[in-house]
Every structure is written in C-alpha cells, then in structure tokens.
Amino acid sequence: MASVIGFLLRNYKVFNPPSTPKSGEPLRFGILGAANIAPMALIIPAISHPEVIVAAVAARDPKKAEAFAKKHKIPIVHKTYDDLIADPSLDCIYNPLPNGLHYEWTIKCLKAGKHVLLEKPSVSNATEARHLFRHATLNKPDSPVLLEAFHYRFHPAWQHFITLFDSADVEHVEVVNSLPAGVFSGDDIRFNYSLSGGTLMDFGAYAVSTTRNVFGTEPISVTSASYRPMPDGFDKQVDEAVYAAYEFPNGATAKISADLRARGGYWFPALTKNWPRLKDVVMKLRLRLKSEQEAWGGDGVKTVRREIVFYNYLGPYLWHRIDVISAVEYQRNGKIVEKEEKTEHIKTYKPKSEIEDYVGEDWWTTYRYQLEVFVDRVKKRKGSGIWVDGEESIRQMEAIDSTYKKLGLPLRPTSRSLETAA
Ligand SMILES: NC(=O)C1=CN([C@@H]2O[C@H](COP(=O)(O)OP(=O)(O)OC[C@H]3O[C@@H](n4cnc5c(N)ncnc54)[C@H](OP(=O)(O)O)[C@@H]3O)[C@@H](O)[C@H]2O)C=CC1
Numbered sequence: 309m310a311s312v313i314g315f316l317l318r319n320y321k322v323f324n325p326p327s328t329p330k331s332g333e334p335l336r337f338g339i340l341g342a343a344n345i346a347p348m349a350l351i352i353p354a355i356s357h358p359e360v361i362v363a364a365v366a367a368r369d370p371k372k373a374e375a376f377a378k379k380h381k382i383p384i385v386h387k388t389y390d391d392l393i394a395d396p397s398l399d400c401i402y403n404p405l406p407n408g409l410h411y412e413w414t415i416k417c418l419k420a421g422k423h424v425l426l427e428k429p430s431v432s433n434a435t436e437a438r439h440l441f442r443h444a445t446l447n448k449p450d451s452p453v454l455l456e457a458f459h460y461r462f463h464p465a466w467q468h469f470i471t472l473f474d475s476a477d478v479e480h481v482e483v484v485n486s487l488p489a490g491v492f493s494g495d496d497i498r499f500n501y502s503l504s505g506g507t508l509m510d511f512g513a514y515a516v517s518t519t520r521n522v523f524g525t526e527p528i529s530v531t532s533a534s535y536r537p538m539p540d541g542f543d544k545q546v547d548e549a550v551y552a553a554y555e556f557p558n559g560a561t562a563k564i565s566a567d568l569r570a571r572g573g574y575w576f577p578a579l580t581k582n583w584p585r586l587k588d589v590v591m592k593l594r595l596r597l598k599s600e601q602e603a604w605g606g607d608g609v610k611t612v613r614r615e616i617v618f619y620n621y622l623g624p625y626l627w628h629r630i631d632v633i634s635a636v637e638y639q640r641n642g643k644i645v646e647k648e649e650k651t652e653h654i655k656t657y658k659p660k661s662e663i664e665d666y667v668g669e670d671w672w673t674t675y676r677y678q679l680e681v682f683v684d685r686v687k688k689r690k691g692s693g694i695w696v697d698g699e700e701s702i703r704q705m706e707a708i709d710s711t712y713k714k715l716g717l718p719l720r721p722t723s724r725s726l727e728t729a730a
C-alpha cells in the first residue's frame with residue numbers, strides 16, 4: 309500500500325513539480341518550434357529549477373507559437389526561428405526540431421553564441437556529427453555549451469545500474485524498445501526520411517547508446533541487421549522496426565530490437581494481429597555476465613551465473629526496477645548436485661551519495677536531472693560531472709551509420725547547409 313501511494317505521489321510531482329522561485333542569475337531559454345516533447349524535456353523541469361526561465365518560443369506558424377506560449381506561460385513569441393536565435397535576452401536554446409534540422413539550426417545557435425540543449429539523436433549522420441561537435445565555435449575557452457539530450461544517462465537509476473557490473477565482465481547485452489502501433493501516425497516526423505526519420509534514429513538510438521555505454525567501448529562490427537519497412541504508401545527507406553546484432557571487443561555480443569509500430573497477433577491471431585504486444589511495452593535492457601567457476605568441496609565445481617535486467621530504463625522516474633539475478637550451480641562428476649537462484653530488486657529514484665554534488669528528488673525526471681547538469685556546465689560549476697561529450701555523440705552517430713549500412717538502407721541525408729570548414 310505504501311509503495312502504491314509513493315508511486316502515485318511521485319508521478320503526480322513528475323507532471324506537477326513544485327515551483328521554485330528564481331534566484332541568482334537565471335538562464336533564459338528559447339525553444340525552436342512548438343514541439344510535443346518540449347513540455348516534458350524542458351518546460352516542466354524548468355518549473356522546479358531556480359536558475360532556468362523559459363523565456364521565448366518560435367514556431368513556423370505564429371498562431372501555433374502564440375497558442376503554445378499562452379498554454380505554457382512563455383512571455384516572448386518570435387516570428388521566426390532566426391529571430392529567436394538573434395534575441396540578445398536569451399542565453400540558451402533548446403532544439404527539438406526534427407532530426408534532419410538539428411545540424412543546421414544548432415550551428416546557427418552556436419554562431420550566435422547561444423548554449424544549446426540539442427535533442428537526440430544529435431544530427432542525421434556521422435559526417436554531420438563530426439562537423440557539428442568539432443566546429444570552430446566550440447574550440448574557444450568561452451565557447452558555448454552543447455549537449456546531446458540523452459536524458460536517461462543523468463538519472464540516478466542509470467548511474468546506479470552501471471555500478472552493478474564491470475564492463476569487461478559483460479558477455480551479452482539485449483535491448484528491447486517498442487511502442488504500440490498508433491502512438492505515432494504514419495506522417496509523424498519519425499517516419500519521414502528527408503527529416504532523418506527511422507526507428508533506428510529514435511528508439512533504436514537509445515538501444516545503441518545504452519549498449520555502447522554498457523561496454524564502454526565501440527562495436528567491432530554489426531554482425532547482422534534487418535528491418536521492417538514502413539507499409540505501402542509510406543517511404544520504404546524508413547525502418548518502422550529494426551533488429552541488429554553487434555560484436556564488441558573480446559567476443560562480447562549485443563542484440564537490439566526497436567519497434568515504433570509494434571503489432572501483435574497473439575491470443576486469437578486473426579483477431580488480434582493489429583493489437584500491440586503489451587509484453588514488450590516496458591523497455592528492457594538485459595545483461596549477461598561471464599560465468600565464474602571455482603573449486604568446490606574437493607573435486608566439485610561451483611558455477612555462478614549473473615544477469616542484470618533493467619526494466620523501463622528510459623522512463624525510470626515513472627517506475628523502474630533493476631533485477632540482479634544470481635544462479636549458483638554445484639557440480640560433481642559432471643552432474644549438478646545442487647542449485648540455488650536469488651534475485652535482488654533495486655530501485656533508485658534519488659542519487660546515492662557516491663557521486664559528490666549529485667543532487668535530486670525522487671520525482672525528478674531524467675530531463676530534470678539533465679537540466680541540472682546542463683545549467684551547472686553553463687555556470688561553470690562542477691555539478692555531478694555526468695556528461696555526454698561531443699566525441700561520444702560522434703561515435704554514437706558512427707554506430708548508427710554502420711547499422712544503416714548493414715541494413716542496406718541509405719544513411720540519413722546530410723544537411724545542405726553542411727559547412728566544409730569545420
Ligand atoms: N528526449 C526525448 O525523450 C524525446 C526526444 N524527441 C526528439 O525531439 C525531436 C522532436 O520530436 P517531437 O517533439 O516528438 O516532434 P514534433 O513533431 O512534435 O516537433 C518537431 C517540431 O519541429 C518543427 N519543425 C520544423 N520544421 C519542420 C518540418 N519540416 N516538419 C515537421 N516539423 C518541423 C515543428 O515546429 P513548429 O512548431 O515550428 O511547426 C515541430 O513542433 C526529435 O529530434 C525527437 O527525436 C522526441 C520525443 C522524446
């Protein structure tokens with residue numbers, strides 16, 4: 309009962325955080341586009357951040373911008389994205405445009421000296437990533453801050469999870485991310501090739517990012533890859549679902565599966581084929597660690613196998629659970645004489661004290677933790693130190709490109725605005 313009340317209270321505060329008075333010298337943010345993700349990723353987190361004011365928005369249609377500003381109490385509405393970027397009263401820009409426009413508009417922001425919180429995936433492909441993250445505007449002592457918003461990394465559940473194993477001991481990783489068909493319509497930006505859509509650029513990007521993070525290194529190769537294209541009438545260069553396998557150094561392997569239009573065909577298949585598969589709706593990341601063997605009771609052998617499963621690693625603030633499963637087998641003369649299995653359940657809604665200056669509340673979302681770190685960086689404070697640096701964002705896009713190559717699909721298109729002089 310107490311845990312149900314805790315769950316309800318936490319989730320209430322996730323969407324209705326207490327408002328904190330602004331103090332110090334708050335950073336003023338502008339938003340490029342009246343994007344659906346903006347409230348969750350910035351506007352709500354800003355309510356409880358004492359040093360963040362969401363001051364301005366611009367949308368292609370001024371009426372849409374006005375309505376968005378009114379709904380979210382944003383004082384300034386700019387007529388164009390360029391006007392927003394040129395606004396001298398703004399310190400930071402949040403860029404939640406379609407992936408294919410990330411590069412062009414982020415470069416404009418950096419040239420205007422604005423700090424940028426850039427939605428994931430950072431850009432369309434590795435070429436753009438190298439040009440963006442190694443851009444001359446980022447090489448000066450007082451360069452603006454640029455962060456690819458891989459928000460999951462900043463939550464204490466992820467930070468706790470990565471302390472539960474040593475990357476060198478991981479033998480296999482499996483990630484399953486899916487959403488039921490119908491959540492996004494066929495004309496959503498996610499399924500538009502020219503805007504750099506595709507499931508690998510969306511849920512697949514999280515799967516690739518978390519896998520790379522678990523190993524702390526890059527895949528040696530994409531060993532296999534397949535996809536389900538968008539249905540007839542839609543762009544066939546767009547993967548509606550993607551499946552890929554990777555080899556990492558020392559023979560470790562990984563398998564990812566991401567589906568933005570998951571359908572079922574279970575129970576009575578003919579009747580339920582267009583229903584979502586509910587069992588896959590909770591995102592999962594499963595690690596298998598190398599088994600450990602030691603001598604036991606004279607001539608016997610003790611084998612310990614461990615698995616760690618992280619349920620809902622993308623939205624851990626709503627609910628999550630990390631299961632650490634240990635199975636011990638005792639063998640004598642090749643026969644199992646005894647077996648025991650135990651599972652520890654872990655939940656981490658607030659930072660543990662191991663990381664200095666890592667603060668938060670149990671209702672802070674991944675985005676709220678991300679905003680904390682972003683502001684610390686702009687203010688040149690140490691903060692928790694958790695970060696996604698530019699070279700990491702480049703390697704991430706290289707892994708995405710390698711996967712598209714293996715899929716036999718074209719890389720997502722490079723922006724026409726790409727500058728050759730980085
Ligand atoms: N971190 C996270 O959890 C999430 C991140 N994302 C990322 O955020 C970005 C936006 O996603 P989401 O908010 O769902 O998308 P939306 O379609 O809601 O928002 C995209 C915005 O881009 C603007 N835009 C500019 N040019 C175009 C164009 N040619 N076609 C369509 N839109 C255009 C629109 O702004 P205008 O208002 O000016 O018309 C629109 O509001 C993506 O990069 C996505 O990967 C998305 C969801 C979750």
Ligand SMILES: O=C1OC[C@@H](O)[C@H](O)[C@H]1O
Pocket residue numbers: 487510511
């Ligand atoms: O980043 C994201 O996280 C949540 C998903 O619903 C969405 O497709 C994706 O863009």
